[in-house]
Amino acid sequence: MKPFTTKISFILFTLLIISCNAVKKVPDDEHLLTDNKIFVDSIEINKRQIYDQLYQEPNVKLPLLGLPLKLLIYNAANSNPDTTFYDWLHRKPKREKRLINWLSKKQVEKVGQSYVGFHEFLQETGEAPVILNKEKTERSASRLEAWYWNHGWFNAKADYKIIKKKNKRAKVNYFITPNQAYILDSISRRIASPQADSVYQNHKEESLIISGEKFETNKFNAERERITSLFRNNGFYHFEQEYISFDADTISTNNKANIELVIANREIKKEDSTYTVPYRKHYISDVNVFTDYNYTNKNKSVTDSANYKKYTLYSFDKLKYKPKAVVDAIFIKKGEVYKDRDRSLTYKRMQQLGIFKYPDIQYMPDPRDSTGTQLISNIFLTPKEKFGVDFNFDVSRSNIQDFGIGFGGSLLIRNIFRGAETLEIGGRGSVGSSRDAAKSEDNFFNISEIGADVKLSFPKIAFPINTSGIIPKYMFPFTTISAGISTQQNIGLDKRNLTGKFNYRWYPNEELTHKLDLIDLQYVRNLNRGNYFNVYRNSYNRLNTIAQDNFNQIDPTYFYEDASISDDNLPNLKIPEGTQAFINEVNNNNYNLSSEENRITRNIIERRDRLTQNNLILASNFSYIKNTRENIYDQEFTQFRFRVEAAGNSLYLLASLSNLNKNSNGNYNVSNVEFSQYGKVETDFIKHWDLGQQNIFAIRALGGVAIPYLNSKDIPFARSFFAGGANDNRGWQAYDLGPGSSGGINEFNEANMKITLNAEYRFNLFGQLNSALFIDAGNIWNTLDNVEDERMTFTKFSDLKKIAVSSGVGLRYDLSFFVIRLDLGFKTYNPAFDKQKWFQQYNFSNAVYNVGINYPF
Template sequence: MKKTTLLHIYICFTLIVLLLPGCSVNKFIPEGGYLLDDVKIESDNKEIKSSQMNQYVRQSPNAKWFSLFRFPLYIYSASGMDSTKWINRFWRKLGDAPVIYSKDAAQETQQEIEKAVRNMGYMGAVVDLKEEAKGKRMKVSYDIHSGSPYIINNIAYDIADSKIRSYLEADSAQTLLHEGMRFDVNVLDEERQRITQYLQNRGYYRFNKDFITFQADTMLNTHKVDLTMELASFQIRKEDMPEEHRQYRIRNVNYILDADFAVPSAQALQSFDSVRSGDVSLFYKDKLFLRPKVISDYNFLISGNLYRSRSVQNTYSALSRLSILKYSNIRFNEVIENDSAYLDAYITLSRNKNKSLSFEIEGTNSAGDLGAAASASYTHRNLFKGSETFTIKLRGAYEAVSGLEGYTSSNYMEYGVESSLNFPEFMFPFLSSDFKKRIKATSEVSIKYNWQIRPEFERTLASAAWSYRWTRRGKANHRFDLLDINYIYMPYTSPTFDDYLDRMDEVNPLLRHSYEDLFIVRLGYTYTYNSAGGNTMTTANRNSYSVRFNIEEAGNLLYAFSRLINKKPRYGEAYQLANIDFAQYVKADIDYAKNFVIDERNSLVFHAGLGVAVPYGNSKSLPFEKLYFSGGANSVRGWRVRSLGPGSYRGDGNTIDYVNHTGDIKLDLNLEYRTFLFWKLNGAAFIDAGNVWNIRNQGIQSEGVFKFNRFYKQLAVSYGLGIRFDLDFLILRFDGGMKAVNPMYTGRDRYPIISPDFKRDFAFHFAVGYPF
């Protein structure tokens, strides 16, 4: 792009920034009204954080981009008063209407904050509302004066039901209440909920927290409270006679396939065929679409056991792993026999579509080279009537490779086929059904074949894998790759590429190993934890963090077996499998991301990633696919993908040189400020730092080797802006990064942030999803 064009862009952007704030907001402010300019909450007590009280604010000022500029307000103000004109409607749709200060909303906020603080135990708390008008703008502040807290002096229990009283006495160590604590109504409510869940897991099906109340007696002229917890007897209506709470046991468990009832009953099922598996009865019409044992193995409602709400949730969770099911619904009928209470369970299962066919067309961008890909997938969700999911996918891709010299072709083509079979249980010999129930894992067997045709070479990758996945409490995810076999075959390398490898033998003698036939037999484990779980609302409104840890090893068993047979390799310097070298290495990496929510439209995200891979034994270097690289849409965004490092290695500028910009160690540090713009657009400002290094000198300049006393001096730094299109089902991301610190250079060129060159220092990235 020409510098004059860039100058025009910068001038236009600057004019927009300067002129938009000048658009008059006052024309939309009614006579005697004010634009709400600022809202502050201040507290005289460190235990009462202002951020906790933001949820009670009933009226907030207009949103700011990056918490600095009220561009949405200025965009709205650019419209005229005539709402019938399309241009005015357009500006108003993009922008935010001015927030006109409401006295009623302010007073409601004052009352809600005061109520919240008093519920925290500060019964004498007062909140002052202060208004500061300047011209047509209003600033509002809420000053919290908490006073002294009320303290629980004594706790007593009034529980007439002897059986429940014995349960709670046995569970007293888990109580949230203790003498000397602040009289916090929120904690009292948490204790009510805790007791309710505890009793519902011990047969009390009809129990709810409304049966639990607290009586607080304050002492005269003191801040001490005598607290009494009362547990009311069971009563549906006021006119009913009070009675003890009943414990319910599960009597009959009935699964109904492909049918639904408003009120399930034994009479309604008389026209259905039935079969029994264990303690479970299955009702169906025509034929069963699931094997009976599959359903009984996924059932946690056991006949004869006390009712447990946890068993209901476990059954829902287990059934959700069956992809053949669209949804499941559990209902209970109460049965009273001889003063004993029972529950008949009716679980209705609705079937999903067995088979599906899908097509995808996508654009690709590899190091600036554009291309296209197409794929077709076939899925069968119930292959053996056990909700086994079989998938096969065919994929083809084309890309025009630029910057290659000495080649007759500049086309990159890729053909692939992959297939997988997923079992909704832990598939392994000699495992009991009870163990499979507890582990709640899915198993997958997969095979892949990929054929790459590049101008420089042809490469074939074939793999087969056996893996397990399971989730704990909706937040922690585990993946264990029991066996992953990869075979890399290089049927052709061009003479030009061979010459390049010959030249690189002096610079990087281990590079050639990355383009030879190779076996990789690995196992690995991945742990992922997200504090927000699958709750997107929690992620949007509350601070959250995620951790990902991965470790894998390859070749150890093959190496031990080879050493057992032969003390030394028969040919060359490495042991072989079927006359092909096999890789031996260990690799571990960890990622941490923290999301700080500033307000509903702004957040700050920090990310740190570290990876280390060590080849040893049978390998002098890592396989090319296992090497780390830096730069690109998810790393240091001031560099193109595979164009940074290792260390301060500069390279020769050749397109093929991307194979040298790899390493055994990787470090990424990212800070990104995210803000909502308008419509479906979000913006971001980011700073990235990172690089890759080698553990040992591989012929490249020694600056590529990791050293503790200099690695921090070799960190590359970039900054930039990004736009995200949030389409709900996916996010399209466009990021533009500029180099700030370039370790490949010395002197003035090392700090392009001082004298930027757009052509040299800018990198554009397109990706799907957030970078971290």
């Protein structure tokens, strides 16, 4: 700890010395703004939304250290680099000539350009000093008054005090006296159009302007938007927000505001005259759909058409779509009132189908109508190409492989059955290098995987009965059927993986997503089970040590004949013959092992049996996902995911009803495979706060548990939990942490219960380079399964003491479309240690470097 602390102290001292140069480029008669404080009724506040009203804020400082790094970078730049380089080049008479002889004239010019470019880069990357500006300070005070006025304090007063220091630094204190806020009193309305007034009356209880509440300008703006949306979704095609106004009477009202809502009639300009007409509801008289419109055929004649329900579909060539499939994606209906919402839903659904480009929806007055209230809706659809081809290639590294190359491709067929379906056929493969792969035969690429997938998606809920009453089409339902197969060679136990899914998804609103996997089938077959101890060397080493310690009790044929291959001159167990024979003897209680040796051996046997058994998983699961993030630029949002899964219940019921015989473990088999049966629950909560000036505070809480029952005593490896890695507890590599306080004794440590807590403070260093300080906590445990080692199990709340903690710092380079991330994690609290658990390995030699794409949460 001492050398590490010394390094940190030296860095902090160096940065402190550098910070003294912050006023380097501040003119002698000016001052650097270092701090703003706002006092409301003499009490200092820290509300970000109020500080955002100021026209001047100090230079951005690094968290904790408080150093204005971007300012220091700017100060390090030469203001006149070209002049400086020229002066340096000619300061000595023969310098330029010597450099030209040594390099060349062209190279000397490039050196000068590089020098200038470097200092220009520093200026662009850094941040110029914020010079105190009295005019901006006065404007800030006025803006603070305006902010309080907009929030109901009409008599608010703001003042300021500039405190200048002799070291060319200054700070500003703002003082606000809000006085008494105004309260909404009577609320009346004056709506010129009788039809508009009737619609408003039917929805007046939804008003955001409520008597007795404080006056808030933003609520009036929101009310304008609400009324506009209300009217435009109730037939008023021509209504605009500009026709809404509010009159407020605050004269002699004792800090109360009497509000009158005014909605004028529609104003029409015709030639040199202007007149007004009342708003009237508009109705859809016809809906025409042009299914293959594009620029080249806009002047062509329609050659094919079809009528379905109350829609007319046209095509310039032969109609290539089933009318029902197109009509199901349209929310504009003949005979109903005009609604903005219907047009927006149609836009979104057509985009989701993936077979059309962004549609063009137009409305025009119906020339057959004499009342002026009928609209014809024309929907122009431009098809995408029927076939789409995609290829991908990537290079990767993980804790499983030292180097890997992945490749793949897919063929997308749109509208394959004329019902807006999409069929995707894909293939993938990879080759890699791993020092841990068995039977590598010194080949560099000793890992391989190949797979294929097929997926069919269509825009409805495919179910024997009509589900539109439960999942209406405005929830944008989809059904997906998929299947896949993959084969791995020379990694693990050489697996063959078969998958199949029958999936529904729908979107109840903008923030919610529901997913239901009615059928989630997975079959995992281990092709090389005898290779287990070649791959899982930690388990083999522990088993081999116990066998060597009891060498006199064991048949010598279980060991290799050449004793020299062992460091202690004792032979090693043969793989797989010797290990299997030794395990059989232990299971038959033929050896006199100590209690600790017996415990360790049986743990190894249990894990081997579980990881080498073939798995058949037939599950159903449901996911509830809520995401308040509006777009990629939204930095303050909440995400919540809840997932519940049940596996094996239908197979168990069928096996019971069929009176199938049970195997030696007392469980049912299907096709000679003991199927898995368990219940699983997972939750994931993420919250981001935008603190301003590119500072973000983010947290995550994740938890899950999978409980085996009836036909299972454990959870399949493919459905278990692991801890550690770039998106988890970053002080440990993936699969290295846990279970519990066991210390990660296996190559791939997993369990059936998990808790993870993360907190991260993100901030900008300069330019596109960001950084973060983080704390991660969590672990995995076994609970209610066949693992009995108390170090690995969770049986009581005191086992939460086994939660591991890591902390660290990260760098992130933002490329706009994705983020490259490097995190350095230190083991801060390690529950595997017996005594000193805190900061025992808090050093660079035990640190973990995590490389990732995008943010961890």
